[in-house]
Amino acid sequence: MNTLHIYLNHLDYNYQSIRRRLNPETALIAVVKAAAYGSETLPMAKRLEQLGVSSLAVAYAQEGETLRKGGIKIPILVFYPQPEGLEIILANELEPCLYSEAIFKKFSQLLDQNNKMHYPVHIKYNTGLNRVGFPPEKVSWVLEQLENQRVELKSVYSHLAAAEAQNNTLLNQQQIESFLRLRTQHLTILKTQPIFHLLNSSGVFNYPEYQFDAVRCGIGLHGFANRPEWDQELKSVVELTSKISQIHHVKKGGFVGYDHGWEAAQDTVIATLPIGHADGIGRHFGNHKANVLLHQSWVPIVGNICMDMLMIDVTGVPCKEGDEVSFFGGKQSAAEFAQKGGTISYEVLTGIGSRVKRIVHS
Numbered sequence: 001m002n003t004l005h006i007y008l009n010h011l012d013y014n015y016q017s018i019r020r021r022l023n024p025e026t027a028l029i030a031v032v033k034a035a036a037y038g039s040e041t042l043p044m045a046k047r048l049e050q051l052g053v054s055s056l057a058v059a060y061a062q063e064g065e066t067l068r069k070g071g072i073k074i075p076i077l078v079f080y081p082q083p084e085g086l087e088i089i090l091a092n093e094l095e096p097c098l099y100s101e102a103i104f105k106k107f108s109q110l111l112d113q114n115n116k117m118h119y120p121v122h123i124k125y126n127t128g129l130n131r132v133g134f135p136p137e138k139v140s141w142v143l144e145q146l147e148n149q150r151v152e153l154k155s156v157y158s159h160l161a162a163a164e165a166q167n168n169t170l171l172n173q174q175q176i177e178s179f180l181r182l183r184t185q186h187l188t189i190l191k192t193q194p195i196f197h198l199l200n201s202s203g204v205f206n207y208p209e210y211q212f213d214a215v216r217c218g219i220g221l222h223g224f225a226n227r228p229e230w231d232q233e234l235k236s237v238v239e240l241t242s243k244i245s246q247i248h249h250v251k252k253g254g255f256v257g258y259d260h261g262w263e264a265a266q267d268t269v270i271a272t273l274p275i276g277h278a279d280g281i282g283r284h285f286g287n288h289k290a291n292v293l294l295h296q297s298w299v300p301i302v303g304n305i306c307m308d309m310l311m312i313d314v315t316g317v318p319c320k321e322g323d324e325v326s327f328f329g330g331k332q333s334a335a336e337f338a339q340k341g342g343t344i345s346y347e348v349l350t351g352i353g354s355r356v357k358r359i360v361h362s
């Protein structure tokens with residue numbers, strides 16, 4: 001019924017497309033957090049490993065554990081380790097980002113207890129996003145801690161708050177300058193040199209001159225870069241489809257859906273699809289906000305989206321029960337679909353529910 005098709009050849013395509021924008025020596029860290037942006041973690045991770053990415057990155061420790069259990073051998077960076085996840089990191093040879101004094105100390109203690117030396121770690125600085133990271137003023141504290149041989153600093157990074165912004169916004173520039181200063185401070189003091197990275201997918205398109213030694217790409221590998229002209233260079237890895245469950249002929253004045261959400265202004269043909277907000281098609285897509293593709297026609301979602309179902313107006317479009325409908329990833333991209341519901345590709349992709357069957361096409 002509902003299927004999320006995952007096209008690994010589109011992942012290959014996006015990888016090559018992004019690679020072409022990078023210097024040959026720049027490493028690509030492939031971000032596969034949130035079940036590879038809602039697709040399917042292991043097939044995506046394995047393909048990326050084959051393609052030759054230098055490492056993978058996830059948000060939380062458990063996601064890294066899943067990758068290791070699935071047989072991934074390359075380094076795995078954990079962006080946002082929480083105190084509860086540190087043991088999982090150690091047990092699975094994951095590489096934590098240490099972003100605060102508390103996390104740094106806690107992880108060092110754990111290394112002490114386990115008598116580990118030269119454990120690979122990453123340091124993140126908060127240059128303006130104000131989410132996680134050491135404030136730049138803490139650089140000397142960080143550098144002092146690194147004399148402790150328990151950890152080995154593999155990389156230093158930061159994250160832009162508006163990497164996709166049209167113009168070189170002042171705030172981006174300030175973040176870049178702050179990162180450049182931090183880089184110099186590290187390079188002057190440290191004997192063994194870490195690598196430096198700042199850019200996510202949009203950053204690769206917008207600020208290629210600041211790719212430093214590596215970039216961290218997630219959404220770009222999945223087919224989006226947050227601007228229509230950049231999206232053109234990429235292909236959506238996933239397509240979401242559903243199939244008509246039932247067709248109703250609703251007379252003029254009849255109502256469709258909960259709360260009598262929609263009233264037929266004329267005799268109407270309504271098709272019901274077995275997909276709802278529990279599957280990631282939120283209520284904000286209902287009431288004519290979003291269209292779906294039925295054969296060659298765009299048809300609107302009418303009324304309120306239910307938990308398990310939604311209704312589309314198929315008046316004038318020849319169709320029958322069992323016919324397939326495409327939500328996004330075919331003629332309409334997830335970014336375009338997302339916009340109609342007032343959201344972004346990231347949210348739509350990662351929100352696709354676990355009831356939706358995944359089919360991987362290699």
Ligand SMILES: *Cc1c(COP(=O)(O)O)cnc(C)c1O
Pocket residue numbers: 031033079159199200201202216217218219220
């Ligand atoms: C998720 C994430 C990325 C990937 O960003 P995209 O926009 O998906 O390329 C990069 N860096 C950090 C720290 C992240 O959390």
